[in-house]
Amino acid sequence: MSILGMLDIGKTALYANMRALNIVSHNIANINTPGFSRQEAILSTMTPVLGKGGMMGRGVAFLGIRRSYEDYIQTQLLKQHQNHGRSYSLLETYSRIEQIFNEAKDFGLSKSFNDYFNAWHEVAANPESSPQRVVLLQSAHALVDSAKRMEHDLLDNVRYINEEIDHLTGRINTIASNIAALNDKIIQIEAGNTGSANDYQDQRQNFLNELSGLIDYSTYEDDFGNITVMAGMRNLVYRDKTNPLSTKLNENGDKELFLDGMNITRHIEKGRIGGLLDARDDIQNNLQNKFRRIIASIIKEVNLVHRQGYGLDTSNLNDFFTPFGLFTKDFSAGADITATITDYSQLTLDEYDITFDSANNYYVTNRNTGSVAATGVYVSGDTISFEGMNIVITGTITANDKFFVSPLTQVVKNFSVAITDPNKIAASSTLAGLPANNENALAMIRLSQNKISNLGNLTFTNYYRGIISETASFTSAARDSFSFEENLLMEISNRRESISGVSLDEEAINLMKFQRSYEAAAKMIKVTDELLQTILNL
Amino acid sequence: MRVTSFMIYDQFIRSLQRNLTNLSESNEKLATGRKINKPSDDVIGITRSLDYKLSINLNNQYKKNIDEAVSHLSFTEMTISSVSDTLNRIKELTLIGVSDNTDAIGRQSIASEVAQLRDHLLSLSNSKFRDRYMFSGYRTDTQSFNPTTYDFQGDDGYINVLIDKESTVPINTPGTHVFGYTGVSEQIMLNNGRYVHYIPGASTNITVEIRDTDNVTVLDTFNFSNVMQMTDILTNALNSNNVTRVNALLSPFERAFTNVINHQAYAGAILNRIDNQTASNEDSTLNLKTVLSNTEDVDLAEIISTIAKNETAIAALRQSSVKQISQSLFDFL
Numbered sequence: 001m002s003i004l005g006m007l008d009i010g011k012t013a014l015y016a017n018m019r020a021l022n023i024v025s026h027n028i029a030n031i032n033t034p035g036f037s038r039q040e041a042i043l044s045t046m047t048p049v050l051g052k053g054g055m056m057g058r059g060v061a062f063l064g065i066r067r068s069y070e071d072y073i074q075t076q077l078l079k080q081h082q083n084h085g086r087s088y089s090l091l092e093t094y095s096r097i098e099q100i101f102n103e104a105k106d107f108g109l110s111k112s113f114n115d116y117f118n119a120w121h122e123v124a125a126n127p128e129s130s131p132q133r134v135v136l137l138q139s140a141h142a143l144v145d146s147a148k149r150m151e152h153d154l155l156d157n158v159r160y161i162n163e164e165i166d167h168l169t170g171r172i173n174t175i176a177s178n179i180a181a182l183n184d185k186i187i188q189i190e191a192g193n194t195g196s197a198n199d200y201q202d203q204r205q206n207f208l209n210e211l212s213g214l215i216d217y218s219t220y221e222d223d224f225g226n227i228t229v230m231a232g233m234r235n236l237v238y239r240d241k242t243n244p245l246s247t248k249l250n251e252n253g254d255k256e257l258f259l260d261g262m263n264i265t266r267h268i269e270k271g272r273i274g275g276l277l278d279a280r281d282d283i284q285n286n287l288q289n290k291f292r293r294i295i296a297s298i299i300k301e302v303n304l305v306h307r308q309g310y311g312l313d314t315s316n317l318n319d320f321f322t323p324f325g326l327f328t329k330d331f332s333a334g335a336d337i338t339a340t341i342t343d344y345s346q347l348t349l350d351e352y353d354i355t356f357d358s359a360n361n362y363y364v365t366n367r368n369t370g371s372v373a374a375t376g377v378y379v380s381g382d383t384i385s386f387e388g389m390n391i392v393i394t395g396t397i398t399a400n401d402k403f404f405v406s407p408l409t410q411v412v413k414n415f416s417v418a419i420t421d422p423n424k425i426a427a428s429s430t431l432a433g434l435p436a437n438n439e440n441a442l443a444m445i446r447l448s449q450n451k452i453s454n455l456g457n458l459t460f461t462n463y464y465r466g467i468i469s470e471t472a473s474f475t476s477a478a479r480d481s482f483s484f485e486e487n488l489l490m491e492i493s494n495r496r497e498s499i500s501g502v503s504l505d506e507e508a509i510n511l512m513k514f515q516r517s518y519e520a521a522a523k524m525i526k527v528t529d530e531l532l533q534t535i536l537n538l
Numbered sequence: 539m540r541v542t543s544f545m546i547y548d549q550f551i552r553s554l555q556r557n558l559t560n561l562s563e564s565n566e567k568l569a570t571g572r573k574i575n576k577p578s579d580d581v582i583g584i585t586r587s588l589d590y591k592l593s594i595n596l597n598n599q600y601k602k603n604i605d606e607a608v609s610h611l612s613f614t615e616m617t618i619s620s621v622s623d624t625l626n627r628i629k630e631l632t633l634i635g636v637s638d639n640t641d642a643i644g645r646q647s648i649a650s651e652v653a654q655l656r657d658h659l660l661s662l663s664n665s666k667f668r669d670r671y672m673f674s675g676y677r678t679d680t681q682s683f684n685p686t687t688y689d690f691q692g693d694d695g696y697i698n699v700l701i702d703k704e705s706t707v708p709i710n711t712p713g714t715h716v717f718g719y720t721g722v723s724e725q726i727m728l729n730n731g732r733y734v735h736y737i738p739g740a741s742t743n744i745t746v747e748i749r750d751t752d753n754v755t756v757l758d759t760f761n762f763s764n765v766m767q768m769t770d771i772l773t774n775a776l777n778s779n780n781v782t783r784v785n786a787l788l789s790p791f792e793r794a795f796t797n798v799i800n801h802q803a804y805a806g807a808i809l810n811r812i813d814n815q816t817a818s819n820e821d822s823t824l825n826l827k828t829v830l831s832n833t834e835d836v837d838l839a840e841i842i843s844t845i846a847k848n849e850t851a852i853a854a855l856r857q858s859s860v861k862q863i864s865q866s867l868f869d870f871l
Contacts, residue, residue: 031543124699125603125697
């Protein structure tokens with residue numbers, strides 16, 4: 001071992017500590033960088049040489065940079081981001097929906113509903129008098145207006161969800177192309193054996209975190225370090241390529257998600273998009289349906305009672321509200337459907353599918369109960385009648401043709417007051433009893449307390465109360481679940497932070513440690529230099 | 539567990555946020571005075587409060603109906619009481635009319651008073667309350683009794699209003715019940731030996747036959763169906779000094795008077811029943827308002843102390859965070 005060897009050792013020490021100081025400053029600089037993982041220098045002794053008297057050390061080697069990182073926690077974090085994103089969307093949507101039904105501030109239907117029936121009380125007490133009738137008509141218009149406002153708000157929320165899905169899709173595609181670009185950089189760096197692409201890894205991880213807040217996906221990493229991202233069993237990112245996620249309108253006017261040519265909507269359950277899709281389904285299949293059902297039953301029951309009475313102008317069989325029609329849709333190439341209501345009293349207010357298993361054999365299925373309402377052999381031009389409805393199909397029917405009939409779809413859209421002349425309001429139950437007979441008005445008032453078979457034998461108010469308590473409990477459950485997911489996310493983030501985060505105190509100590517070591521190494525070189533001087537001066 | 543700077547910052551921010559959220563929720567409750575500001579604040583509470591509000595609303599409507607019924611029924615009761623006073627006076631005059639001490643001139647002067655009482659009865663029977671002929675049944679736009687023939691022109695309809703969920707009260711009385719005459723088939727012998735037969739006909743029409751002492755020969759016959767017609771016949775009989783007719787009318791007036799008294803009592807009874815209903819209605823409204831307030835309204839003392847607690851927590855948090863965040867090992871290097 002020579003003096004020059006000492007100079008070499010000093011050089012390695014200077015170099016290694018310099019690199020370590022570099023890393024400390026990089027850590028301090030990135031203390032606030034999201035997703036950054038603390039780095040540390042990997043130091044080792046240089047390969048020793050065999051000298052006189054044994055192995056001689058040759059100084060320190062800087063082997064590389066290690067990132068403090070734990071895969072297991074990262075996986076948990078991704079999952080938690082997905083749950084969190086979903087509950088975030090649900091809470092946001094339900095909080096808006098609950099404002100539509102905010103009976104705590106009299107925003108809902110019940111005030112105008114009560115006003116309407118109170119107006120009937122006034123007509124019952126003064127059947128021959130005009131002002132009360134005018135008030136009744138006004139309150140009927142107010143009832144129509146609040147129903148329409150609520151329907152409009154519900155539709156607005158669905159539209160907002162669709163826009164939001166579009167918007168998030170754009171963000172997902174940006175993230176996907178970033179991940180693909182980072183994949184490329186990472187494999188290039190790591191293939192060159194120049195070490196681990198720590199910062200790129202962190203950036204990619206950060207994009208994956210953000211992505212998991214939006215949509216649920218699975219990943220796997222190949223041997224080169226590429227991460228493949230799959231959503232709905234289709235590749236979103238594969239190596240340095242992406243398949244753009246796109247949205248298309250379906251027949252209901254709702255956005256559906258397409259990836260790599262496949263409709264993946266049904267596979268998305270988590271992330272913000274998963275939450276939005278769920279909320280949209282619930283609004284349309286549950287809330288909107290129930291709301292329309294109560295409006296349809298108000299129209300139906302009020303009209304059935306009203307038609308039995310006589311107006312001051314001796315007319316009868318008048319509808320109070322404009323009777324609703326049937327909404328139809330055909331899933332058939334060559335056939336069209338027309339549906340009419342023949343007897344309102346027989347209506348179930350359910351929705352039906354008419355399916356042809358061959359060109360002349362049909363069966364009608366009730367969507368709400370799942371039971372078969374009618375079935376038979378179809379002869380072209382025949383009328384299919386069931387539960388107060390007549391169905392006529394024209395054109396060529398082929399096997400597997402399907403038709404949809406619903407009394408609810410457009411019921412609120414077409415909701416209006418049919419009576420314009422107050423004298424046509426039928427308070428009297430007989431022609432002879434005019435003008436002061438009020439038996440029909442009393443029957444109308446009783447209707448408000450009656451159990452309605454179309455509403456599962458509940459009164460209007462009880463059925464409506466069911467809708468309110470359902471939205472309320474959904475919202476409150478969404479809030480609970482959001483705060484649970486949020487806490488869990490914080491817990492896992494903290495565990496990640498505990499492993500990967502930067503501590504200023506720690507870095508301060510490291511800074512001091514490496515600074516001193518650097519100073520010592522420099523001193524060592526100086527000493528070696530002095531030793532050389534001593535020898536040269538001999 | 540290794541604690542990093544970010545964890546400390548993050549924890550402060552979250553705790554501060556949580557406390558501020560609580561504070562703003564409490565402030566909203568204080569500002570609105572309500573515990574339930576949106577349905578999800580209290581899922582059970584919102585449906586209960588909806589129920590209470592509906593019941594209060596209905597009670598208010600029943601109260602309005604009751605007020606309507608009371609004003610109608612009081613009017614009817616007052617009218618009927620006038621009718622009974624009038625009939626009582628006619629009864630007295632009839633008794634004077636049949637007396638042997640009254641002569642033809644005396645009967646004529648009685649007749650002129652009876653004629654006035656007849657017109658008074660007619661105007662009572664055609665009473666209007668708020669533009670509504672009160673005794674016409676459902677035909678409230680038609681005079682109850684024809685002013686010349688005194689025939690009933692209304693029908694038998696009762697206008698009912700709901701005074702609570704189950705029960706209704708009629709706010710009117712059809713004219714036939716108060717002014718109409720309902721007699722039974724009977725015969726009486728007058729003190730001059732003649733017989734009087736009362737023969738009920740269709741509806742409330744009564745035919746009166748005055749027969750000779752042999753109870754076979756019909757000397758005189760007339761018919762009526764209500765008190766106005768009776769009073770009219772009485773007027774004519776007094777004018778023409780037909781004491782037998784006057785005599786024959788004594789018993790019908792007696793019966794008509796009893797009938798009116800009964801109706802007066804009946805109207806009073808309904809008013810009493812409504813009074814009870816009003817009391818229970820108001821009682822129940824008060825109860826409902828109390829429970830509604832318990833469900834919806836905020837407990838002020840509680841909310842103010844919650845706010846104070848929150849404010850203290852926030853102040854403490856700020857103080858401790860300033861100390862912890864502002865220092866690191868770098869300060870000592």
